[in-house]
Amino acid sequence: MTSNTRVVVIGAGLAGVRLARRLGELGTPALLVGDEEHAPYNRVLLAEVLAGRYAPEVITLPPPTGLLRTRVTGIDRAARTVSCADGMSIAYDTLVLATGSNPVLPPLRGLFTPDRRLPEGVHAFRTLDDCLGLAKAVRPGTRAVVIGGGLLGVSAARALAVRGAQVVLAQQAERLMERQLDPDASRLVLRHLTDLGVEVHTECRVRDVRCVAGAVRSVELADGYALDADLVVLACGVRPRTGLAEQAGLTVRKGVLVDDELRTSDPHIHAIGDCAQHDGTVYGLAAPALEQAESLAELLAGDTSARYRGTRSLTRLTLTGPGSPFDLAAFGETEARPGDDVVRLTDATRGTYRKVVVRDDRLVGGVLVGELGTVGALARAWEGAEPLPDDGPLLHLLTNDGGS
Numbered sequence: 001m002t003s004n005t006r007v008v009v010i011g012a013g014l015a016g017v018r019l020a021r022r023l024g025e026l027g028t029p030a031l032l033v034g035d036e037e038h039a040p041y042n043r044v045l046l047a048e049v050l051a052g053r054y055a056p057e058v059i060t061l062p063p064p065t066g067l068l069r070t071r072v073t074g075i076d077r078a079a080r081t082v083s084c085a086d087g088m089s090i091a092y093d094t095l096v097l098a099t100g101s102n103p104v105l106p107p108l109r110g111l112f113t114p115d116r117r118l119p120e121g122v123h124a125f126r127t128l129d130d131c132l133g134l135a136k137a138v139r140p141g142t143r144a145v146v147i148g149g150g151l152l153g154v155s156a157a158r159a160l161a162v163r164g165a166q167v168v169l170a171q172q173a174e175r176l177m178e179r180q181l182d183p184d185a186s187r188l189v190l191r192h193l194t195d196l197g198v199e200v201h202t203e204c205r206v207r208d209v210r211c212v213a214g215a216v217r218s219v220e221l222a223d224g225y226a227l228d229a230d231l232v233v234l235a236c237g238v239r240p241r242t243g244l245a246e247q248a249g250l251t252v253r254k255g256v257l258v259d260d261e262l263r264t265s266d267p268h269i270h271a272i273g274d275c276a277q278h279d280g281t282v283y284g285l286a287a288p289a290l291e292q293a294e295s296l297a298e299l300l301a302g303d304t305s306a307r308y309r310g311t312r313s314l315t316r317l318t319l320t321g322p323g324s325p326f327d328l329a330a331f332g333e334t335e336a337r338p339g340d341d342v343v344r345l346t347d348a349t350r351g352t353y354r355k356v357v358v359r360d361d362r363l364v365g366g367v368l369v370g371e372l373g374t375v376g377a378l379a380r381a382w383e384g385a386e387p388l389p390d391d392g393p394l395l396h397l398l399t400n401d402g403g404s
């Protein structure tokens with residue numbers, strides 16, 4: 001069976017759903033094809049579902065019209081059709097790839113069963129199904145090992161600890177969330193996790209996953225030490241999901257290459273969100289995915305002047321637990337180069353920490369932990385990249401919320 005639709009969007013995640021909704025509002029309906037079983041949802045909130053704070057329905061996105069549930073298995077660029085796992089073929093004039101990312105599965109011995117599946121008890125942390133699988137498996141006292149100490153690993157460890165699991169987090173780098181945070185802020189995140197009972201090992205490389213009868217029993221570290229485990233969470237980063245684009249012969253580097261019109265090397269095919277690489281950057285974050293969707297909707301609805309020029313994106317994370325919530329935000333360069341000006345405010349008792357880095361009168365980065373009152377003003381100063389006013393000390397940046 002073949003159906004005819006002008007704009008076809010592959011992937012019903014944050015970017016695909018936003019694009020389809022905006023196109024609908026602008027009078028250019030699209031067909032959205034998604035391979036997940038559930039109604040589209042906000043992936044950013046999965047840790048809250050795992051922690052038991054939200055029911056899965058709460059994170060459902062406003063439903064798009066024209067959603068088809070199947071997996072696209074191939075693109076025929078000459079015929080301008082896509083083929084689907086259920087045998088359907090769909091014709092397009094414009095195709096949009098919004099296929100997101102896949103979790104990185106680390107090269108560990110024993111990670112796969114002979115039939116190439118993850119052993120029982122070993123889970124990635126990317127989809128609602130991963131999250132529901134983990135939520136079902138975790139009980140008070142469950143021994144859980146989280147592999148990876150970036151944003152995903154920290155969120156997963158906190159959520160499992162809130163559920164009463166005994167959590168060990170194994171981080172290969174020397175500190176937590178090293179990509180976003182400076183060492184002082186990392187230490188505060190470490191303290192937050194240890195206060196929740198999480199045991200954190202840094203500079204710790206996992207070598208092996210040991211299983212009995214297809215179920216995980218322990219995780220072995222490079223130094224030979226074994227951690228007993230009923231549950232293992234793989235939080236080792238993500239990789240853009242580019243298989244379809246590669247098979248179709250589109251230009252792919254880290255992600256599917258796109259220009260300022262979010263167009264791939266084929267002018268009839270665009271890419272947005274985690275799978276796309278724009279101006280050298282694969283963002284892997286929600287805000288750029290949504291901005292790209294908005295820009296592309298305007299373009300496809302006929303605004304030929306619309307362009308995507310990149311996103312200066314802030315990383316925000318709220319770790320809610322039994323105590324007060326632990327908020328953090330980081331943007332740009334959080335570590336100073338020689339010659340930069342740095343302003344830092346620390347309150348060890350309250351566990352707050354604020355720091356900005358200024359270079360040549362411009363704000364180039366900052367990190368805020370526990371006290372986010374100034375985040376709006378700082379983000380605006382950073383996004384605008386305007387020279388900072390010289391009518392006051394830099395400290396104002398951290399103490400004056402600019403009415404935000």
Ligand SMILES: Cc1cc2nc3c(=O)[nH]c(=O)nc-3n(C[C@H](O)[C@H](O)[C@H](O)COP(=O)(O)OP(=O)(O)OC[C@H]3O[C@@H](n4cnc5c(N)ncnc54)[C@H](O)[C@@H]3O)c2cc1C
Pocket residue numbers: 010011012013014015016033034035036043044045046047070071072073098099100101125126127152155241244272273274275284285286287289315316317
């Ligand atoms: C647990 C977790 C926490 C996160 N927290 C944050 C955060 O705090 N802040 C932040 O900015 N970002 C966060 N992120 C990242 C953020 O979720 C992503 O950047 C965002 O979802 C990207 O949107 P997307 O639409 O490109 O991809 P996705 O949301 O991954 O959607 C892609 C969709 O395409 C589908 N798909 C792929 N291939 C096909 C195919 N061939 N056929 C049909 N469908 C297909 C996939 O199944 C998926 O449903 C988090 C991610 C996770 C997993």
